[in-house]
Amino acid sequence: MKIFIAGASGLVGGNCMHYxxxxxxxxxxxxxxxxxxxxxxxxxxxxxxxxxxxxxxFAPDVIIHCGAxxxxxxxxxxxxxxxxxxxESTQNLVNLSLQLNAKLVFISTDYIFDGxxxxxxxxxxxxxxxxxxxxxxxxxxxxxxxxxxxxILRITNVYGDEERGKNFxxxxxxxxxxxxxxxxxxxxxxxxTPINAFDIARALYLLLNEEKKGIYNIASTDYMNRxxxxxxxxxxxxxxxxxxxxxxxxxxxxxxxxxLQGGLKMEKFLNEYPDFAFSNVDDYVSKYLTK
Ligand SMILES: NC(=O)c1ccc[n+]([C@@H]2O[C@H](COP(=O)([O-])OP(=O)(O)OC[C@H]3O[C@@H](n4cnc5c(N)ncnc54)[C@H](OP(=O)(O)O)[C@@H]3O)[C@@H](O)[C@H]2O)c1
Numbered sequence: 001m002k003i004f005i006a007g008a009s010g011l012v013g014g015n016c017m018h019y020x021x022x023x024x025x026x027x028x029x030x031x032x033x034x035x036x037x038x039x040x041x042x043x044x045x046x047x048x049x050x051x052x053x054x055x056x057x058f059a060p061d062v063i064i065h066c067g068a069x070x071x072x073x074x075x076x077x078x079x080x081x082x083x084x085x086x087x088e089s090t091q092n093l094v095n096l097s098l099q100l101n102a103k104l105v106f107i108s109t110d111y112i113f114d115g116x117x118x119x120x121x122x123x124x125x126x127x128x129x130x131x132x133x134x135x136x137x138x139x140x141x142x143x144x145x146x147x148x149x150x151x152i153l154r155i156t157n158v159y160g161d162e163e164r165g166k167n168f169x170x171x172x173x174x175x176x177x178x179x180x181x182x183x184x185x186x187x188x189x190x191x192x193t194p195i196n197a198f199d200i201a202r203a204l205y206l207l208l209n210e211e212k213k214g215i216y217n218i219a220s221t222d223y224m225n226r227x228x229x230x231x232x233x234x235x236x237x238x239x240x241x242x243x244x245x246x247x248x249x250x251x252x253x254x255x256x257x258x259x260l261q262g263g264l265k266m267e268k269f270l271n272e273y274p275d276f277a278f279s280n281v282d283d284y285v286s287k288y289l290t291k
Contacts, residue, residue: 001208004060004102005029006044006093007067009036011162011197012107012155016064019201028058032067036163042067044089047096055096062208063097064105065090072111075132076256082135090139094146103149105204108215110156110192112137115259119193119223122154122215122268130256140215151207152215153200154264157229159284160197168226169194169281172233173288182242186226187249193219193263194229196279206273217264220278229281236285 003020007013008029014036017029030042030053040053044067055063068086069075075082090106097104110118111133112126128134143150159169175182195218203218224232227246234240249258270276 001062002026002058002060003028003062003064003208004055004058005064005066006042006089007032007065008039009034009163010066010070011158011160011167012200013064013066014162015160015197015201016066016204019198020205023205028053028055028060030067034164044092045084047092056100059100060102062103062105063093063100064107064204065093066107068107069132072130072132072258073255075135076130079131082131086132086135087138087142090142094142097147097149103151103208104143104147105151105153105208106139106143108136108140108152108154109133110154110262110264111259112140112154113259113262115190115262118191118259118261119219119263119265120217121265122217129259132256133259149213151204151213153204153207154215154217155195155200156219156262156264157192157194158197158200159194159281162197168229169233169284172230173237173285176234176237176240176242179239179241182240183245184230184242185245185247185252186230187252187258188225188227188246189249189260190258191223191225191261191263193266194222194224194281195220196284199278203269203273203276206276212272216269217266218269219264219266220280222280223263224281232281233285236289 005013008017009031020027029039031039043049114127159167
């Protein structure tokens with residue numbers, strides 16, 4: 001299988017690139033501003049950029065779109081850029097996948113829901129609270145209505161190995177390990193289903209191999225708020241110095257509204273792959289400490 005991953009210098013795309021290569025796929029992964037190891041340049045907003053990798057000659061069977069703006073509060077304050085990087089980039093990759101007759105994989109989020117009744121199944125009614133969520137939902141609709149051969153993976157609270165170590169879990173581990181004092185003001189009322197990016201890659205590999213289509217939630221067995229997530233990590237660092245200050249979301253003055261009772265249910269995926277073993281945050285941190 002020939003796979004093109006836009007945004008392989010990031011957390012999800014990077015894990016997919018490494019995992020698919022380890023399975024023998026022919027994979028090209030791209031970066032935009034951070035040239036991570038083994039990636040090539042590609043700008044999803046400008047297919048005519050002469051610096052772009054020549055995707056047409058590569059002629060992938062699958063295009064995976066991980067190249068997006070993921071900072072929810074930044075999106076709220078920069079609407080045009082958020083629209084461009086989430087909606088327009090998706091339309092561009094839709095056009096490319098139609099031209100090349102490639103399957104398109106779009107990565108979405110539980111932020112398309114309002115967080116009143118989560119965790120959510122795939123067929124529940126979206127009602128995004130933030131611009132990030134509105135734009136992700138619009139991008140999903142573009143993919144669903146224009147590309148017959150599509151997969152939409154919904155994920156949330158992703159952590160895992162990445163070159164820049166910028167995700168929430170990795171940052172806490174790094175600081176605790178390096179003896180830096182942590183001050184963590186975290187919402188106690190935002191619940192979600194954290195997922196290891198490595199498990200997303202493993203799940204997507206199975207779905208692609210079996211030519212699956214449609215929407216799949218990829219979530220783990222954990223359902224926790226941010227305070228619980230931090231505590232789960234910190235218990236592995238008994239000498240870590242930290243102030244953990246639980247806050248209510250309304251006290252935090254975050255520019256973008258959050259789904260409070262968010263997260264995703266993975267019954268659909270598990271019904272189709274009952275042997276699939278999802279890892280959880282405890283697995284990730286304990287394994288990290290034995291490396
Ligand atoms: N992380 C989460 O918790 C989470 C939750 C739900 C959904 N998602 C979705 O999952 C997808 C991947 O997220 P992630 O966490 O892996 O994000 P990430 O680590 O921030 O990676 C984003 C990627 O997009 C690339 N990119 C940005 N602008 C681009 C452009 N114009 N052209 C091409 N590539 C561009 C970045 O390249 P450079 O870094 O090289 O500039 C990077 O490789 C996103 O669609 C995100 O919305 C993530």
